[in-house]
Amino acid sequence: xxxxxxxxTLARLNEFFFGPDKTQWDxxxxxxxxxxxxxxxxLGISGNYARxxxxxxxxxxxxxxxxVYWPGFLFLMKADPNWIWKIYWATIAAxxxxxxxxWTRIAAAATFFLYVATVQRNLISFNGEHGILAFVLVAxxxxxxPQRWSLDHLILKKPLPVKPEAWPTxxxxxxxxxxxxxxxVGKLLGAWKLGSGEIWYQxxxxxxxxxxxxxxxxTPWVSWxxxxxxxxxxxxxxFLVWTRLRLPLVLLLIAFHVLIxxxxxxxxxxxxxxxxxxxxxxxxxxxxxxxxNARRVRRYPPxxxxxSSQAS
Amino acid sequence: MNPQTTSGWRKxxxxxxxxxxxxxxxxxxxxxxxxxxxxxxGWSGPILKLNRQFPSFYALLLCQMWGLFSYISPFNFTINYxxxxxxxxxxxxxxxxxxxxxxxxxxxxxxxxxxxxNFYANPGALRNYMEYLIRxxxxxxxxxxxxxxxxxxxxxxxxDQAAATGTHYGPETDRVIDSY
Numbered sequence: 001x002x003x004x005x006x007x008x009t010l011a012r013l014n015e016f017f018f019g020p021d022k023t024q025w026d027x028x029x030x031x032x033x034x035x036x037x038x039x040x041x042x043l044g045i046s047g048n049y050a051r052x053x054x055x056x057x058x059x060x061x062x063x064x065x066x067x068v069y070w071p072g073f074l075f076l077m078k079a080d081p082n083w084i085w086k087i088y089w090a091t092i093a094a095x096x097x098x099x100x101x102x103w104t105r106i107a108a109a110a111t112f113f114l115y116v117a118t119v120q121r122n123l124i125s126f127n128g129e130h131g132i133l134a135f136v137l138v139a140x141x142x143x144x145x146p147q148r149w150s151l152d153h154l155i156l157k158k159p160l161p162v163k164p165e166a167w168p169t170x171x172x173x174x175x176x177x178x179x180x181x182x183x184x185v186g187k188l189l190g191a192w193k194l195g196s197g198e199i200w201y202q203x204x205x206x207x208x209x210x211x212x213x214x215x216x217x218x219t220p221w222v223s224w225x226x227x228x229x230x231x232x233x234x235x236x237x238x239f240l241v242w243t244r245l246r247l248p249l250v251l252l253l254i255a256f257h258v259l260i261x262x263x264x265x266x267x268x269x270x271x272x273x274x275x276x277x278x279x280x281x282x283x284x285x286x287x288x289x290x291x292x293n294a295r296r297v298r299r300y301p302p303x304x305x306x307x308s309s310q311a312s
Numbered sequence: 313m314n315p316q317t318t319s320g321w322r323k324x325x326x327x328x329x330x331x332x333x334x335x336x337x338x339x340x341x342x343x344x345x346x347x348x349x350x351x352x353x354g355w356s357g358p359i360l361k362l363n364r365q366f367p368s369f370y371a372l373l374l375c376q377m378w379g380l381f382s383y384i385s386p387f388n389f390t391i392n393y394x395x396x397x398x399x400x401x402x403x404x405x406x407x408x409x410x411x412x413x414x415x416x417x418x419x420x421x422x423x424x425x426x427x428x429x430n431f432y433a434n435p436g437a438l439r440n441y442m443e444y445l446i447r448x449x450x451x452x453x454x455x456x457x458x459x460x461x462x463x464x465x466x467x468x469x470x471x472d473q474a475a476a477t478g479t480h481y482g483p484e485t486d487r488v489i490d491s492y
Contacts (some may be wrong), residue, residue: 042422048409056447180341
C-alpha cells in the first residue's frame, strides 16, 4: 500500500517537473527582451544611463567600490569613463539576440548578468521589474530551446526540442506564486484598515495615480472593490493557478496589470509589463487552439456531407 | 554492470539534482519573506531568524522582499536640494539632465518616482546625489558652506477630514531631512 502511494507520488512529481513542456516561451522571451530594451534605450538617449551608472554619476566610481555587490564591479573594472558605454551596447546586443532568439540560451545568460550588473551598480535605480525580470531571465537560460519563433530555429535550422521538460517553467511559476502570495501577506499586514478600502482612496490622491481629479474612482464602493478585489485575485492566484482555473485566472491577472498600467503613472509601467511577461509563463501553446480552430472553421466551413459520405 | 541500469541511475540522479537545485533556489526568498512578515506581524521565536541575508542570491536579484504595491506614502512629495555658499549666497540645485527632457521626462525618466522613494530610504545615497548636483551645477564643493536636503510635501487627508475641510489635501509644507 505504502509503496503504491510512494510510486504514484513519484510518478506525479516526475510528470510535474519533467513532463512535456507546452509553455509559450516565445512570448516570455520576446516580452522580457522588450521590457529590458525599451528602458535601456530611454536611459541611453536621455543621458540617465551615465547619470545613474557613470564613473562621475550620482554614485561615483571611487565610492561605488565600497557599496556595490559583486556583479556591479563589471562597471568599475576600468577607469575609462567610456567603459560603461561598452557595457551598455553589450547589454543591448544581448537583449536583442534574446528577443530574436539568436543563440537563445547564451543570450539569456549574458542578458541576465549584464542586467543584474547594471542594477547592482546603483541600487537607487532598482524598481519592481528588475526583481521579476531576474528570475524570468534565469528561467530563459534553462528553458527549452530553440523556440518556434526564433532565428535559431527559422534561420539556423536548429530542430525544436523533441521532449522539452517542464522544470524551467516550474521555476518561473513558483517565483510568480511567491511574488503574489507575499504581496498579499504584505498588504494584509500593512498599517491600514483594509475594511473600508481607505488605502485605495489614498492611492487615488497620490502622485502615482493618473486621474486624481476623477472623483468616482474613490467612491466608497469603488475603494472597497479595488482593495478586496485585488486582494482576492492576487491572494488566490498562487493556489488556484494549479487547478482548472489556470487560464481564466492568468488572463484576469494580466488584465489587472493592464488596468494598473493605465491607471498609474509611467513609474510602474515597466513593472506591470514585466509582471505580464512572467504571467505568460503560465500560458500553454494549446490554450488558444479553440480560437484558431473557430477562425479556421469560420473561414473554411466544412463541406456539407455528400450522399456517399453519409452512406459510408 | 548493466548499461541500462547505469543509464537509469544517471537519469534519476539528474532529476533529483534538478529538483533539489530548483527548490533550493526558492528557499532564500521564501525564508526571508516569511521571517520579515512574521516580524511585521509581531510574532516572536525562531521563525524570525529566517529573515536573514542571502548575499549570493541578493547579488543576483534572486532574493526579493515581495510586497508589490503593499506600501504607499501618505503624502505627495518632491525632494529638493539647496546649498549655501561660503559668501552667503543660497543656490537651489537643478538636475539639468532631467529638466532637459522637458515634456518627455515622465517617459525618459519613468523610474524617477521610484528612485525618489529609494532615496528617501537611503540617506547616504541622498548625500551622493547632492554631490553630483553640486558638480553638475558648476559649483566648487569647497565653496559650499552648508548643504540642505528637504522634502516639499502635501499630506493626503483621510476621507472624513477631507469631507469636513472640503479638500483632499493638507497644506504644502517643507521639511528638512538632512543639513550638513
